[in-house]
Every structure is written in C-alpha cells, then in structure tokens.
Amino acid sequence: METIQSRHNPLFKHLHKLATQRRERLKSRQTLLDGPHLLASALDAGWVPGRLLATPQGMASPEIAALIRRAGSPLTLIDPTLFADLSELPSPTGVLALTDWPASKTPRRDGxxxxxxxxxxxxxxxxxxxxxxxxxxxxxxxxxxxxxxxxxxxxxxxxxxxxxxxxxxxxxxxxxxxxxxxxxxxxxxxxxxxxxxxxxxxxxxxxxxxxxxxxxxxxxxxxxxxxxxxxxxxxxxxxxxxxxxxxxxxxxxxxxxxxxxxx
Amino acid sequence: METIQSRHNPLFKHLHKLATQRRERLKSRQTLLDGPHLLASALDAGWVPGRLLATPQGMASPEIAALIRRAGSPLTLIDPTLFADLSELPSPTGVLALTDWPASKTPRRDGxxxxxxxxxxxxxxxxxxxxxxxxxxxxxxxxxxxxxxxxxxxxxxxxxxxxxxxxxxxxxxxxxxxxxxxxxxxxxxxxxxxxxxxxxxxxxxxxxxxxxxxxxxxxxxxxxxxxxxxxxxxxxxxxxxxxxxxxxxxxxxxxxxxxxxxx
CATH class of the missing domain: 3.40.1280.10 (SPOUT methyltransferase, trefoil knot domain)
Known part of the structure; x- marks a missing residue:
C-alpha cells in the first residue's frame, strides 16, 4: 500500500492545497472530507470518494476500518504528523476522503x-x-x-x-x-x-x-x-x-x- | 486623564485577566464589553459601565465620542497596542467598557x-x-x-x-x-x-x-x-x-x- 511520508509527496501537496486554498478546490473541483462522520454521510448518500487517506491509528479503529471496507475506494496510508497538517481539528480523526464535487447543477425553476x-x-x-x-x-x-x-x-x-x-x-x-x-x-x-x-x-x-x-x-x-x-x-x-x-x-x-x- | 501605557499598570493587568480568564470574571463579577455596538446596547438597557477605556483613535470617532459622553463613566485612555491585547477582534474597535455583572437573579417560577x-x-x-x-x-x-x-x-x-x-x-x-x-x-x-x-x-x-x-x-x-x-x-x-x-x-x-x- 502506498504511504505518504514526506511533505514533498505530490499527492500530499495537492491535498494540502485542497485543505487550505479555495482556488485549488475550484480548479480541481475536489475537496476533503475529514473524519468518519462526514465519510459515513457521503457513503449513505451514494457518494464514492476517489481516494481515502488514513493514519495507522485510524486504520486500527473498527469504525474507520468498516467505513474503508464499505467505501471500496483506493486507500493511502499517511504519516500522523502529515495528516495533522491536512486537518483543522485539534484531535485528528484518522481518516480523510478525497472526493470530487458533484456535477454542476442547473438552477431549478420550481420546488x-x-x-x-x-x-x-x-x-x-x-x-x-x-x-x-x-x-x-x-x-x-x-x-x-x-x-x-x-x-x-x-x-x-x-x-x-x-x-x-x-x-x-x-x-x-x-x-x-x-x-x-x-x-x-x-x-x-x-x-x-x-x-x-x-x-x-x-x-x-x-x-x-x-x-x-x-x-x-x-x-x-x-x-x-x-x-x-x-x-x-x-x-x-x-x-x-x-x-x-x-x-x-x-x-x-x-x-x-x-x-x-x-x- | 489617566493613560495606560504599560503592561505593568495594575488596571491593565486586571483588564487582561478579565478578557482571558473565566476565573477572574467569576471572582470580580465583572466583564469587558468590546466596541461601540455592545456599549450602546448596554446604555440602551440602562446599564452604567464602571469605566470606559478608549484609544486616541477611538476618541476621534464621533460615534464613540458620543457614547462616552452619554455613558458619563470615568474614562481612561489606553495605548493602541495594549488595547489590541484586550480584544479578540482583528481590527480594534477603539472602546472597551468595564462593567459589573448584574446582581444575581433568583430563578423564576413562571413566565x-x-x-x-x-x-x-x-x-x-x-x-x-x-x-x-x-x-x-x-x-x-x-x-x-x-x-x-x-x-x-x-x-x-x-x-x-x-x-x-x-x-x-x-x-x-x-x-x-x-x-x-x-x-x-x-x-x-x-x-x-x-x-x-x-x-x-x-x-x-x-x-x-x-x-x-x-x-x-x-x-x-x-x-x-x-x-x-x-x-x-x-x-x-x-x-x-x-x-x-x-x-x-x-x-x-x-x-x-x-x-x-x-x-
């Protein structure tokens, strides 16, 4: 399994920009979902993340392990220190999902x-x-x-x-x-x-x-x-x-x- | 008029604790109101702050000058750098009110x-x-x-x-x-x-x-x-x-x- 262990890793650089820059989110039409709750909500609604990133600690959580199995998305391990750089939360959740935005919607005319x-x-x-x-x-x-x-x-x-x-x-x-x-x-x-x-x-x-x-x-x-x-x-x-x-x-x-x- | 120009000023020390520590607020039963909007709301409701603190820039604002006249509370000038230490706001408002909490209320039994x-x-x-x-x-x-x-x-x-x-x-x-x-x-x-x-x-x-x-x-x-x-x-x-x-x-x-x- 691929493991991110360096800030120079190209995927890490992309993820870090997604976490911090609106411009990068707009350009790639992607974002990061931080933590098991958001990931579960996305899966419940039929979203399939393009990639999951988990720390070793995250993988050891039965809740996160079950979500990883359920999602079936490619998985990348990530060093906990680098994971913390991608998260705003004081205690790291252990799992991030890289996902595309949904396709552009046409404004409704009713409803x-x-x-x-x-x-x-x-x-x-x-x-x-x-x-x-x-x-x-x-x-x-x-x-x-x-x-x-x-x-x-x-x-x-x-x-x-x-x-x-x-x-x-x-x-x-x-x-x-x-x-x-x-x-x-x-x-x-x-x-x-x-x-x-x-x-x-x-x-x-x-x-x-x-x-x-x-x-x-x-x-x-x-x-x-x-x-x-x-x-x-x-x-x-x-x-x-x-x-x-x-x-x-x-x-x-x-x-x-x-x-x-x-x- | 008294002017606070040092972090060692005893009043400044008290204000700084009030701004940052619940314990100090509980002990003194005082707090700080930051900015003209909160001060105006307090005056509208009949509160009389024990003291106002303003920067020279704040004093130059017609809105703040009018509030200071209206309140009639003792006024202390404060250095803008020290004022910024008392405020969480990114752009300083120029006026702070030191005020007692209202007297303890008895829990209601109706209403x-x-x-x-x-x-x-x-x-x-x-x-x-x-x-x-x-x-x-x-x-x-x-x-x-x-x-x-x-x-x-x-x-x-x-x-x-x-x-x-x-x-x-x-x-x-x-x-x-x-x-x-x-x-x-x-x-x-x-x-x-x-x-x-x-x-x-x-x-x-x-x-x-x-x-x-x-x-x-x-x-x-x-x-x-x-x-x-x-x-x-x-x-x-x-x-x-x-x-x-x-x-x-x-x-x-x-x-x-x-x-x-x-x-």
Whole structure:
C-alpha cells in the first residue's frame, strides 16, 4: 500500500492545497472530507470518494476500518504528523476522503429553494445547509460573496447536509429569481408581511442575507413576499442562521411536517 | 486623564485577566464589553459601565465620542497596542467598557424561560441568547457545563441580548424544573410529540441540550412536553442554535407575535 511520508509527496501537496486554498478546490473541483462522520454521510448518500487517506491509528479503529471496507475506494496510508497538517481539528480523526464535487447543477425553476446572499461566515453557511436539509430544501444557491461551501469548515458544520442537497455555488441570484416559477420570499428588517401570516406552501425560493447588509437590493426587489420576523422590543436583528431556521420551519409547519421527495 | 501605557499598570493587568480568564470574571463579577455596538446596547438597557477605556483613535470617532459622553463613566485612555491585547477582534474597535455583572437573579417560577443544558460552544450560546431576546424570553438559565456567558465571545455573538435578558449562570436545571409552576418542554431526538402539535402558550420553560448528548436524562425526565422537531429523511439532528430558534419562534407564532412585558 502506498504511504505518504514526506511533505514533498505530490499527492500530499495537492491535498494540502485542497485543505487550505479555495482556488485549488475550484480548479480541481475536489475537496476533503475529514473524519468518519462526514465519510459515513457521503457513503449513505451514494457518494464514492476517489481516494481515502488514513493514519495507522485510524486504520486500527473498527469504525474507520468498516467505513474503508464499505467505501471500496483506493486507500493511502499517511504519516500522523502529515495528516495533522491536512486537518483543522485539534484531535485528528484518522481518516480523510478525497472526493470530487458533484456535477454542476442547473438552477431549478420550481420546488423549494434557499438563496444565500453574501453569507460570509463558514459556520453560518454550514449550519444553514444543515437546517435546510432537515427542512426539505431541494436546492441551495449561494451568491459569489458567500463562504466557500466546499471548504473544510463549511463541510464540518454542515454535518453531511452537502450530500443531501443540490448546491449551486456562485449563482446569479437575481437572474435565478427572474426565472423561478414560484414565489420569491426574502427576510427583510423592513419586511411588509409578518412571517406567520405569509403562505409558504407552494413552489418557493427563500432568500436570506448577510449579517448587517441583508439581502441585496437587486434581489429584494424581486421578492413578492417581503417577510418580517417579529421581534420583541429592544432587539434589532437575528443571526442569519436563526432567521433561516425560523422561516424554513414555518414552511415545514404549514406543510404539516410532510417532506416531498427531493428529486 | 489617566493613560495606560504599560503592561505593568495594575488596571491593565486586571483588564487582561478579565478578557482571558473565566476565573477572574467569576471572582470580580465583572466583564469587558468590546466596541461601540455592545456599549450602546448596554446604555440602551440602562446599564452604567464602571469605566470606559478608549484609544486616541477611538476618541476621534464621533460615534464613540458620543457614547462616552452619554455613558458619563470615568474614562481612561489606553495605548493602541495594549488595547489590541484586550480584544479578540482583528481590527480594534477603539472602546472597551468595564462593567459589573448584574446582581444575581433568583430563578423564576413562571413566565417564559430557556434552559441551556451543556451548550459548550460560545458562538452557539451567544446566538441562542440573541434569538431568545428576540422571542421574548424572560430568563435564561445555563447549566454548569455551558460556555461562560460573560466571556467576550459570547457577549459578541449575543449582540446585546445580555442586557435584555435575566441570566442565571451555573444553574441546577433539574431543581429549577421541580420548582417551576408552568410546563417544562425539552427538544429530544426521540421526542413523543411533534413540535407543531404542542401547545406552548402558557408559562413555559424550554430546555435544549448540547450537540451530541442533548438534554441530560435528569432534566429530560422532568419534561412534560418531549418535543420532536420534524426532519426530512437522511438528517439526524439540527444545530442547537437552529433547534432553539425553531422552538422559541413556534411559541411566538402561537402567541400571535405578541410579546408580554419581560418584568
């Protein structure tokens, strides 16, 4: 079995760039999944990693050994010190999966979509993807100013949501809104309709915006539903992840907890 | 005007411990508010900081100068390099407020309370406080395992919620639940009742738990409402901040967006 024991190993150099540089991820359309939880989520969703990398300690874990067998991907051993260079986590997980991004998706024109407009914080983006997957969102579109959806931080806080959702990066959200056949809704601090008074049951694209700025004026102008989340006196705004969760789950409620198939 | 120009200055030493050590915050029952936004929120809520510290650059900002006049607290100038040592933020805000914690609160026995059980991530705790303030929560009780609610990170992500809420740290949540006169509700992965089918309108204490473990068995055993948040197939759980937002706002919806006075 091949073993990576040097920083000069060409595969290690590629992996290190993937772990640290958006440019490399964009160029190769690949990323790294760190740890058994993300790997299991990917396998559950039918993804086949191109290669697995494990430390000797990782191989000795029954959980990781079972995942390696299940994946059936080529396996490379890696020195624990070098593995730590590829991981942001304080205690190394012992297994990394090198995987291609899914094929580029065409923006949908119907169904249940979520539009992220300039959401820069990776933790927020990941958490929102996780909530979106739970709420039955079919496609998430991210504006160019959003955090890199395939970065290790977003993958980690997404907790596997990446493998359930159709993701469109660097999307032209106003153009998407012009083509979408259902209702465009946006959460706005000066929204005209109370969230709980709005009908959110049909084909719907919900837009949430960056902390501070909110949804861009170009996108807000295309929103038929300008939603206002009620807030107690003294509070100016909500975290974007909380706002998204509240709105997405208001639709879940209105649909009686039924989740249409994602396809 | 006094100016701090040395790391050996006794006030600076105290401030630095406050910025970095929970033990010092607990001992002195003080904390630091970093930046004009938190300071303005504190003043809006009637807090009077014991002392303000500003850099010459901060004093030159009209926003900060106005806040300093408004607060009327004693002011100390501080060297910008030393100021940066007290702040976690990459670009220094120019003003810090040294403030006492509010007097210890007695746990409530009615109203709308939120119980955080072992929520360790400071960003999650701060975001949850922010959502709780927006949803009209009156008191938040935190178990001993939670992140330090008066730490700079929690204050920052709370965005001023600390000044609107009654906060009880290191609370005995099961004992609180035994004394509470209203309904105890908890979000549980194996909850027995769908969130949207539960009545959440009366005196209510909602418990949410740590990522992974959830609410402790001792607290869960005291929950009359064992809430299950519906999730689409393939998703195992939600971020605790998202789960809290969804549940808190289901009550807001059931109350028709009316917020009873907090007192």
């Amino acid at each position: 249940f979509c979520l539009l992220l407009d300039g959401v820069q914080d990776p933790g927020n983006v990941g958490t929102i993807l996780r909530t979106a997957a739970a709420a039955g969102v079919m496609q998430v579109l991210l504006s160019p100013g959003c955090a890199d959806v395939w970065s290790p931080k977003v993958l980690r806080s997404g907790m596997g949501a990446h493998f359930l959702l159709d993701i469109v990066e660097r999307a032209d959200l106003p153009a998407f809104a012009d083509d979408f056949q259902g209702v465009i809704a946006a959460t706005l601090l000066d929204g005209a309709i109370d969230l709980h008074a709005a009908s959110l049951t049909g084909d719907l694209a919900l837009a949430v915006g960056a902390e501070g700025q909110g949804v861009t004026p170009e996108l807000a102008a295309r929103a038929r539903l300008r939603l206002r989340i009620p807030m107690a006196p003294g509070v100016e705004s909500l975290n974007v992840g909380a706002a998204a969760a509240i709105c997405l789950y208001e639709r879940v409620r209105q649909l009686g907890g039924m989740f249409p198939p994602r396809a | 709308f309370c939120l119980l955080l059980d072992g929520v360790q991530d400071p960003g999650n705790v701060g975001t949850i406080l922010r959502t709780a303030a927006a949803a009209g929560v009156m008191q938040v009780l935190l178990s001993p395992g939670c992140a330090d609610v008066w730490s700079p990170k929690v204050l920052r992500s709370g965005m001023g919620a600390h000044f609107l809420l009654d906060i009880v740290e290191r609370a005995d949540l099961p004992a609180f639940a035994d004394d509470f006169q209203g309904v105890i509700a908890a979000t549980l992965l194996d909850g027995a009742i769908d969130l949207h089918a539960a009545s959440l309108t009366g005196d209510l204490a909602l418990a949410v738990g740590a990522e992974g473990q959830g609410v402790t068995p001792e607290l869960a055993a005291r929950a009359r409402l064992r809430l299950r948040i519906p999730m689409a197939p393939g998703v195992e759980s939600l971020n605790v901040g998202a789960a809290a937002a969804i549940c808190l706002y289901e009550r807001v919806r059931q109350l028709g967006g009316m917020f009873p006075p907090r007192a």
